[in-house]
Amino acid sequence: MSEKTLIAAINEAMCQEMERDPTVLVMGEDVGLDGGVFRATDGLQGKFGTNRSIDTPLAESAIVGTAIGMAAGGLRPVAEIQFAGFILPGFNQLINHAARLRMRSQGQFTCPLVVRAPCSGGIRALEHHSESPEALYAHVPGLKVVVPSTPFDAKGLLVQSIREPDPVIFLEPSKYYRAFKQDVPDELYAIPLGQGEVRIEGTDLTLVTWGSMVRPAMQAAADSGKSVEVIDLRSISPWDKEMVLNSVRKTGRLVIAHEAPLSGGFGAEIAATVAQEAMYDLKGPILRVGAYDVPFPLARREDFYIPSPQRIGKAIQTACEG
Amino acid sequence: MVKKTAFEGSVEYWQVLDESGKADKKLETKLDDAELKRMYGHMVLCRLFDRKAVSLQRQGRMYTYAPLEGQEASQVGAMHALAQEDVVFPTYRDHGSYLVRGAPLENLFEYWMGYEEGLKMPAGVNVFPLSITVGNHLPMAAGMAWSMKLRKRPLMSMVCFGDGATSEGDFHEAFNFSSVHKTPLVLLCQNNHWAISVPLKKQMASETVAQKALSYGAWGVQVDGNDVLAVYSAVKEARRRALAGDGPSLVECLTYRMSMHTTADDPKKYRSDAEVDEWKKRDPLARFEAYLASRKLWTPQYKADVEADATARIEAAVKTAEAFSAQPEAMFDFVFEKRPPSLQAQRDAFVKGE
Ligand SMILES: Cc1ncc(C[n+]2csc(CCOP(=O)(O)OP(=O)(O)O)c2C)c(N)n1
Ligand SMILES: [Mg+2]
Numbered sequence: 001m002s003e004k005t006l007i008a009a010i011n012e013a014m015c016q017e018m019e020r021d022p023t024v025l026v027m028g029e030d031v032g033l034d035g036g037v038f039r040a041t042d043g044l045q046g047k048f049g050t051n052r053s054i055d056t057p058l059a060e061s062a063i064v065g066t067a068i069g070m071a072a073g074g075l076r077p078v079a080e081i082q083f084a085g086f087i088l089p090g091f092n093q094l095i096n097h098a099a100r101l102r103m104r105s106q107g108q109f110t111c112p113l114v115v116r117a118p119c120s121g122g123i124r125a126l127e128h129h130s131e132s133p134e135a136l137y138a139h140v141p142g143l144k145v146v147v148p149s150t151p152f153d154a155k156g157l158l159v160q161s162i163r164e165p166d167p168v169i170f171l172e173p174s175k176y177y178r179a180f181k182q183d184v185p186d187e188l189y190a191i192p193l194g195q196g197e198v199r200i201e202g203t204d205l206t207l208v209t210w211g212s213m214v215r216p217a218m219q220a221a222a223d224s225g226k227s228v229e230v231i232d233l234r235s236i237s238p239w240d241k242e243m244v245l246n247s248v249r250k251t252g253r254l255v256i257a258h259e260a261p262l263s264g265g266f267g268a269e270i271a272a273t274v275a276q277e278a279m280y281d282l283k284g285p286i287l288r289v290g291a292y293d294v295p296f297p298l299a300r301r302e303d304f305y306i307p308s309p310q311r312i313g314k315a316i317q318t319a320c321e322g
Numbered sequence: 323m324v325k326k327t328a329f330e331g332s333v334e335y336w337q338v339l340d341e342s343g344k345a346d347k348k349l350e351t352k353l354d355d356a357e358l359k360r361m362y363g364h365m366v367l368c369r370l371f372d373r374k375a376v377s378l379q380r381q382g383r384m385y386t387y388a389p390l391e392g393q394e395a396s397q398v399g400a401m402h403a404l405a406q407e408d409v410v411f412p413t414y415r416d417h418g419s420y421l422v423r424g425a426p427l428e429n430l431f432e433y434w435m436g437y438e439e440g441l442k443m444p445a446g447v448n449v450f451p452l453s454i455t456v457g458n459h460l461p462m463a464a465g466m467a468w469s470m471k472l473r474k475r476p477l478m479s480m481v482c483f484g485d486g487a488t489s490e491g492d493f494h495e496a497f498n499f500s501s502v503h504k505t506p507l508v509l510l511c512q513n514n515h516w517a518i519s520v521p522l523k524k525q526m527a528s529e530t531v532a533q534k535a536l537s538y539g540a541w542g543v544q545v546d547g548n549d550v551l552a553v554y555s556a557v558k559e560a561r562r563r564a565l566a567g568d569g570p571s572l573v574e575c576l577t578y579r580m581s582m583h584t585t586a587d588d589p590k591k592y593r594s595d596a597e598v599d600e601w602k603k604r605d606p607l608a609r610f611e612a613y614l615a616s617r618k619l620w621t622p623q624y625k626a627d628v629e630a631d632a633t634a635r636i637e638a639a640v641k642t643a644e645a646f647s648a649q650p651e652a653m654f655d656f657v658f659e660k661r662p663p664s665l666q667a668q669r670d671a672f673v674k675g676e
Binding site for chain 2: 029030033034035037055057058059060061062085086088089124125126127128129262263292293294295297298299300301304305314
C-alpha cells in the first residue's frame with residue numbers, strides 16, 4: 001500500500017497487467033517514448049519495448065480500428081486517445097465494429113479492447129479538451145463505459161477493464177490526475193464493472209454522480225446540512241441500478257449530478273429507471289444537475305459552465321423541500 | 323505476361339534563398355521593395371507576437387499556447403501569395419497566418435486568454451476558425467473551395483496543417499474529393515518534423531509529404547519552408563493552378579518547430595539539442611534579413627524600427643485583451659441563431675443565479 005495519484009494508479013495498472021499478461025499492450029499518440037501527454041504510460045516503453053508500448057501515427061480511426069484487429073487477433077490492446085474530444089474520428093470503428101464484433105461473428109471474433117481517454121474540464125485547456133461524452137457511449141449496446149474518480153478505483157477498474165472479454169471505454173477525469181493522492185495497494189486487484197460505491201452514507205436524500213462530479217457532489221453534500229447519501233457509480237454501462245434503487249427506497253429523494261450537458265445526459269436514464277421502479281418510494285420529483293446545453297466554453301467561462309457544489313447544493317435543498 | 327511501368331512521378335524541391343540569404347537568380351521572385359518589406363514586417367510581428375504570448379503564458383496571464391517560432395517564413399510566405407478574398411483554414415499554430423490576413427492582435431490574445439470573443443474576426447479577414455482537432459478542417463476547406471467553383475467565384479481556399487495531420491483520414495479524403503472534383507484548394511503542409519513527440523519517420527514511411535499529391539493526381543512540391551520566397555513562389559504557382567481549374571495542389575514546407583509543442587510540453591523529453599541547434603542555423607528571419615540587406619533594404623537600424631513598431635502594436639493589444647471582460651452568459655450566444663425555449667430557460671436561470 002502506498003499513496004498514489006490517479007495517474008500513477010493508472011500507470012501501475014497497465015504496467016502490472018503487462019507484466020502479468022504478455023498479450024497486453026499500450027498504443028496511441030505519444031504514448032511510447034514520451035510516456036503520454038499526461039504521463040499515463042510513462043516508463044512502459046523502457047520496460048516492455050516498442051512492440052508493447054507503441055507510438056502510432058496520428059489517426060484515431062486507425063488507432064481504434066487496428067486495436068480492434070489486434071484484439072480479434074489475440075492481443076489485449078489498451079489504446080490511448082489523447083483527449084476524449086479526439087476519439088470522434090474513431091467513433092465509427094468503436095460503435096460500428098468494436099461494439100458489434102461479437103454479435104457480427106456470432107462469437108467467433110471478440111474484442112477485448114480498452115480505449116482510455118482523459119475527459120471533463122477544470123484544467124483550463126483548449127477547445128475539445130474538456131468534454132464529458134460518457135452518455136454517447138452508454139447509448140451503444142456492446143460497449144462498457146467506466147468513469148473512475150479516485151486513484152484506488154482507477155487502478156482496480158482499469159485492471160478489470162483490461163481483463164474484460166468485451167470492449168470498454170475508460171474515461172479519466174483529467175483534473176483528478178494529480179489533484180490528490182490516496183492509499184492504493186501495490187498489488188494487482190480488480191474491481192468488477194457495474195458496482196457503485198457509497199461515498200457518504202445518508203438518509204435524507206440520494207445524490208448519484210460519477211467521474212469529475214464526485215468531489216463537487218461530496219462537497220455539496222457536506223455543506224447541505226442534510227444527511228445526503230452520495231453514490232459514485234464508477235461505471236455507467238453497466239450501472240449499479242440496485243444500489244441506487246435501494247438508496248432511494250431509504251431516502252425517498254434523488255438528485256443526479258453530472259458534468260456533461262443536461263439534455264440527453266446519462267442522468268436521464270437513471271431518473272427514468274428510478275421513476276419506473278421506485279415511484280412509490282419517492283417523496284418528491286427527481287432533480288438533475290448538469291452543465292448547460294452549450295459547447296464546453298474556453299477557460300474564462302468554464303467555472304460558470306461546470307456544475308458547482310453550490311448548484312448541486314441548491315438542487316439538494318429544492319429536492320428536500322419537495 | 324505484361325510488365326511495364328504503370329506510373330512514374332517525381333517531386334521537385336524549391337529553394338530561392340540559400341542559407342546565407344543569397345538568391346537564385348532564375349527563381350528569384352519579382353516582388354517589389356515595398357512588398358518585400360511588408361513580408362519582413364510580418365515575419366518580425368509573428369516572432370515578437372509569439373515570444374510575447376509564451377511569456378504571458380509563463381507569467382500566468384494566458385492559458386496553454388502553441389508557439390510558431392521557426393515557422394514564420396512558411397506562414398508569411400504562403401499568406402502573401404493569396405488574394406484577400408481567398409479563405410484560409412488555419413490550425414492552432416497559425417498565428418502568423420492570422421496576422422498577415424489582418425486579424426487584430428487583441429483578438430488572438432483574447433482567444434488564447436480564454437475568451438471565445440477573440441474568434442470573431444472583422445469582415446474581410448476571411449479566416450475560418452482555427453482547427454484544434456488535427457486534420458478535421460481539410461474536408462471543410464475542400465468544400466469551401468468547391469463552393470467557390472460552383473458559384474464561379476475566382477477564388478481558392480487554403481488549408482494549413484502539419485506533418486502529423488497527413489496521417490488522418492481527413493487529409494486523404496479531402497485531397498481525393500478535391501482532386502476528383504477539381505476544387506480550387508491549396509494544401510499547405512508545414513512539415514516541422516514533429517507531431518508532439520512523434521518524429522516524421524514514425525509518422526510516415528514515404529520520403530516526402532509532397533509526393534502524396536501524386537496519389538491524388540495532383541501537383542505537389544517540396545519547398546524550403548524557412549525561405550519565405552520559396553514558399554511564396556510555390557503557393558503562387560499552386561494558386562495559379564487552382565484558379566485555372568487544375569484542382570488541388572500540395573505545398574510541403576520543410577521547416578522546424580523551434581519551441582515546444584505547446585506551453586504544456588517539454589521537448590527535451592524526446593529530441594536532442596543538437597537537432598535544434600542545427601535548425602537554428604537556418605533561421606528564416608536571419609536569412610531574409612541577409613537577402614534584404616543585399617538589396618539595400620535592410621540595416622540594423624531598420625530592423626530596430628520594425629521591431630519597435632511591432633512591439634508597440636503587441637503591447638497595445640495585450641493591454642486591450644487584458645482589459646477585456648465578457649459577460650459569462652455570453653456562453654449561451656451563438657449556439658443557435660435563435661435559442662430554443664429549453665436553452666433560453668437555462669440562460670434565464672443562469673442570469674438569475676439559480
Ligand atoms: C484529432 C486530434 N487528435 C489528436 C490531437 C492532439 N494533438 C494536438 S497537436 C498534435 C500533433 C500535431 O502534429 P502536426 O500535425 O505535425 O502539427 P504541429 O503541431 O507539429 O504543428 C496532436 C497529436 C488533436 N488535437 N486532434
Ligand atoms: Mg508537425
